[in-house]
Amino acid sequence: MSDHLLEIKNLKITVATRRNVLNLVDNLTLAVKKGEILGLVGESGAGKSMTGSAIIGLIEKPVKISGGEIWFKGKRIDQHPDEVRGHEISMIFQDPMMSLNPLWRIGDQLIEVITTHMNISHQDAIKKAKHCLVEVGIDPSRMNAYPHTFSGGMRQRVVIALALAPNPSLVIADEPTTALDVSIQAQILDLLKQICKTRGTSIILITHDMAVISQTTDRVCVMYSGRLAEIGITKEIMAHPQHPYTKGLVASTPQIDASSFEKMLYQIPGSMPALDNIPSGCAFHPRCEHAHDKCRAERPEVLSNRAACWLLDANEGQ
Amino acid sequence: MSFIIANHLTRQYDLSDPWIVRMLTSNKRKQLTAVDDVSFSIDKGTTYALVGESGSGKSTIAKMVVGLLAPSAGAITFDGKMINDETISKADRQRLRRRIQMVFQSPYASLNPRWAVGDILKEPIRAFGLFDSRADQDKRVNELLDQVGLSARDANKYPHEFSGGQRQRISIARALSSQPDVIICDEPTSALDVSVQAQVLNLLKTLQKEFSLTYLFISHDLAVVSTMANKIGVLNEGKLVEEAVPSQLFAKPENPYTKMLIDAVPDFGKV
Amino acid sequence: MSGNAMIRRFLKSDFFYDFTHAPIAVVSFVVIMVIVTCAIFAGFIAPTNPFDPSSLELMNGFTPPMQPNAFTGDVFLMGADDQGRDLFSAILYGLRISLFVGVMAVILAMVLGILLGLTAGYVGGWLDNLIMRFADIQMTFPSILIAMLIHGVARGILPPELRYEMSITVLIVAIGLSEWVPFARTVRGSTMVEKEKEYVAAAQLIGLNRWQIMVRHILPNVLSPVLVIATITFALAIIAEATLSFLGVGAPRTEPSLGTLIRIGQDFLFSGEWWILLFPALTLLALALAVNLFGDWLRDKLNPRLK
Ligand SMILES: Nc1ncnc2c1ncn2[C@@H]1O[C@H](COP(=O)(O)OP(=O)(O)OP(=O)(O)O)[C@@H](O)[C@H]1O
Ligand SMILES: Nc1ncnc2c1ncn2[C@@H]1O[C@H](COP(=O)(O)OP(=O)(O)OP(=O)(O)O)[C@@H](O)[C@H]1O
Ligand SMILES: [Mg+2]
Ligand SMILES: [Mg+2]
Numbered sequence: 070m071s072d073h074l075l076e077i078k079n080l081k082i083t084v085a086t087r088r089n090v091l092n093l094v095d096n097l098t099l100a101v102k103k104g105e106i107l108g109l110v111g112e113s114g115a116g117k118s119m120t121g122s123a124i125i126g127l128i129e130k131p132v133k134i135s136g137g138e139i140w141f142k143g144k145r146i147d148q149h150p151d152e153v154r155g156h157e158i159s160m161i162f163q164d165p166m167m168s169l170n171p172l173w174r175i176g177d178q179l180i181e182v183i184t185t186h187m188n189i190s191h192q193d194a195i196k197k198a199k200h201c202l203v204e205v206g207i208d209p210s211r212m213n214a215y216p217h218t219f220s221g222g223m224r225q226r227v228v229i230a231l232a233l234a235p236n237p238s239l240v241i242a243d244e245p246t247t248a249l250d251v252s253i254q255a256q257i258l259d260l261l262k263q264i265c266k267t268r269g270t271s272i273i274l275i276t277h278d279m280a281v282i283s284q285t286t287d288r289v290c291v292m293y294s295g296r297l298a299e300i301g302i303t304k305e306i307m308a309h310p311q312h313p314y315t316k317g318l319v320a321s322t323p324q325i326d327a328s329s330f331e332k333m334l335y336q337i338p339g340s341m342p343a344l345d346n347i348p349s350g351c352a353f354h355p356r357c358e359h360a361h362d363k364c365r366a367e368r369p370e371v372l373s374n375r376a377a378c379w380l381l382d383a384n385e386g387q
Numbered sequence: 388m389s390f391i392i393a394n395h396l397t398r399q400y401d402l403s404d405p406w407i408v409r410m411l412t413s414n415k416r417k418q419l420t421a422v423d424d425v426s427f428s429i430d431k432g433t434t435y436a437l438v439g440e441s442g443s444g445k446s447t448i449a450k451m452v453v454g455l456l457a458p459s460a461g462a463i464t465f466d467g468k469m470i471n472d473e474t475i476s477k478a479d480r481q482r483l484r485r486r487i488q489m490v491f492q493s494p495y496a497s498l499n500p501r502w503a504v505g506d507i508l509k510e511p512i513r514a515f516g517l518f519d520s521r522a523d524q525d526k527r528v529n530e531l532l533d534q535v536g537l538s539a540r541d542a543n544k545y546p547h548e549f550s551g552g553q554r555q556r557i558s559i560a561r562a563l564s565s566q567p568d569v570i571i572c573d574e575p576t577s578a579l580d581v582s583v584q585a586q587v588l589n590l591l592k593t594l595q596k597e598f599s600l601t602y603l604f605i606s607h608d609l610a611v612v613s614t615m616a617n618k619i620g621v622l623n624e625g626k627l628v629e630e631a632v633p634s635q636l637f638a639k640p641e642n643p644y645t646k647m648l649i650d651a652v653p654d655f656g657k658v
Numbered sequence: 659m660s661g662n663a664m665i666r667r668f669l670k671s672d673f674f675y676d677f678t679h680a681p682i683a684v685v686s687f688v689v690i691m692v693i694v695t696c697a698i699f700a701g702f703i704a705p706t707n708p709f710d711p712s713s714l715e716l717m718n719g720f721t722p723p724m725q726p727n728a729f730t731g732d733v734f735l736m737g738a739d740d741q742g743r744d745l746f747s748a749i750l751y752g753l754r755i756s757l758f759v760g761v762m763a764v765i766l767a768m769v770l771g772i773l774l775g776l777t778a779g780y781v782g783g784w785l786d787n788l789i790m791r792f793a794d795i796q797m798t799f800p801s802i803l804i805a806m807l808i809h810g811v812a813r814g815i816l817p818p819e820l821r822y823e824m825s826i827t828v829l830i831v832a833i834g835l836s837e838w839v840p841f842a843r844t845v846r847g848s849t850m851v852e853k854e855k856e857y858v859a860a861a862q863l864i865g866l867n868r869w870q871i872m873v874r875h876i877l878p879n880v881l882s883p884v885l886v887i888a889t890i891t892f893a894l895a896i897i898a899e900a901t902l903s904f905l906g907v908g909a910p911r912t913e914p915s916l917g918t919l920i921r922i923g924q925d926f927l928f929s930g931e932w933w934i935l936l937f938p939a940l941t942l943l944a945l946a947l948a949v950n951l952f953g954d955w956l957r958d959k960l961n962p963r964l965k
Pocket of ligand 3 (some may be wrong): 117118178
């Protein structure tokens, strides 16, 4: 077997509305290696959360997976995601209160998760729960506290502890820091990095913030309109983005720079198309200044050596 | 010359229980000081930015500057006149209002979903009596839409027909419609995607040059602030802990909180 | 927008599509429409005018449905009552009164409820407390009791010669005043949500006063749940009218509403003249059921969270 923990092949997620069928995720192929942090970046509506939900099997009607395969540790899981959900793959959401029961002490919630997924005694479960809290930097003496007595950042730590408790090999973190202040965001991102290093857990980090991607991930996958635009090593993509959309994303992200207020920011014209109005050919072509006829007619795919963009072929030919 | 001066602004919120509960439990009154003795001044035609984390009192200050909220102590003067002065006449107050407008954070909640865009833009024009005839008002609406990069056809559409970035443009057009001198921007881009954020920030800059507008720009994002501000004030728990021009603030922050805030911004590994 | 464009937009809307794909909604809507049309055009559809005493033939009393009368040979679709009145005509004319009372009572309750709810929600403070505590107190009594109370008070105040003429108006006021609370509560709740939104702050910034903000900005945004409550209250109002008339404090015998007809009918139920009770009761049942079913569908449609 390869060193791929998770492989997604040609994933397609659709929803049928009254007038037409919308492609929320369209022909997405990607792989997650053992022990890496893979970033999934894109603007609102790009299909990032849908991809995450598909992996862990949380797609609900009327949305459905209508094509492609998801393989996890050599097993195909898109048919029976509940076999891995929770203990092999777990998920962290943007809003910590979505994963926490406000009426339960956090210790009890941890023990509950541990005993459902592991075959150990209650005593051992308590020990393990304490250990999990220490790992995310929460004083284990707060086992008996209720979630509302924690601040937003601490709650997110508890959620991370809950996600890690059954020793999953993959954690999907869907915008885990979007609702938090920058100072707390930095702590949580550090925590995720540290967990990935010490435990060897793979993490899929979903975010819309290129700066977060740049700071946290090993590899990054850029999505646009439900499609893959570009995938590769974060450092390389940040330094030399290939796809014009990635270029635009990188360039339009504001940076701390004392002289920049005299200049204009780089801006991509227009906005992401509505799902029922995705342009022909390359979905990005109406916003791309270099688009030519082929971009309008034919849809580019990501190849092993380049992003999903026809311009890259043209350049090679020159 | 300082255009807006905030002098020892303080605002408290009463978080006490209802008096009957206080009587029964003998709890004391609880006051939250959301803004604590904040002073700053903004020069004409420049951008003053307030940064701070959630709950640091940024929106409270914004509301006091536009006159939606009265300070508990301290005062704000704008072009030599007191804001929130109870003694001035109705007409004078309306004249003041025209000159200070605001752009809000939420692209969804800041436009009345039942009103067509044209009517949203015409409302301030009518309220301040800027153009009397219907034709002039329509012309002005078209001009405003054009200034923010939308088309005259959009006047008949409703807010839900626009994307988040376009709605923020409508919000900006509404603020411009009274021909103000000052616009308070309370996190105008924090609900937007990066590529759209860049468009809106650039638009704000262009308009500032064109109409020599003065901005009070509020944000929690230091990177955004650094692209917009002539001067930055850092708020922490209602107190202004540091104030400096950007070059100085980012090069050698003096306050430990400012330093922590700058360090926490994810660094961008761009070459 | 021109009327035509609005209709075209409506026919293409998701709302209309969902309506045509919900059999219960369509059926109940058709039932309501048929009943309402029959009531409006009662004058053309009904074979006789049951309010005209001169047209009554006492010999026709107690004629069973679809059977010729032994003396006069007249045939009645739904039979005749004790005074020889054609029941079918009486029901059509009775519906007219019932529907009129229902619609007017709902309008009264709605206007009152919206006004009070909007004020309570927007102004807040002691005024809010006053209005809502009053609503709480009123809600502890069954609304039919309130209606009877108001009815009784009105009768006491009105001079005897007006009592008869005003009886329908009194009925409307009594029912309307007993049903405003749900409107006020809902509108107050939505108003409190809406007033925190930034478009309201924007309106304050240009110096609009409270009244302008309430009416022009907030009111249009709190109306959709009102529509749902209005349909359900309409069903309640019709039943309340029937109940009051049944108890003898509603529409007079000379201008019988559905409730009056049912009251008359129950006198004869055990003597074998079942039709005098059955047909008015069935009509009331069909109407109330259809309005309720339609209201339920509307509620699910307009507010999926309530499901
Ligand atoms: N039940 C549904 N019916 C129709 N469209 C849907 C449905 N659920 C989701 N979508 C659409 O699917 C698209 C992808 O959604 P997704 O949540 O994956 O986006 P995202 O990339 O996570 O964006 P965000 O940054 O806003 O979280 C969105 O445009 C959304 O509107
Ligand atoms: N109407 C109110 N009543 C009571 N407390 C309030 C009220 N409005 C704000 N506060 C409190 O005042 C403090 C400052 O609030 P403010 O909205 O000014 O913060 P902010 O800096 O704008 O934060 P954010 O970034 O979350 O918008 C907070 O602790 C908040 O809870
Ligand atoms: Mg998402
Ligand atoms: Mg705020």
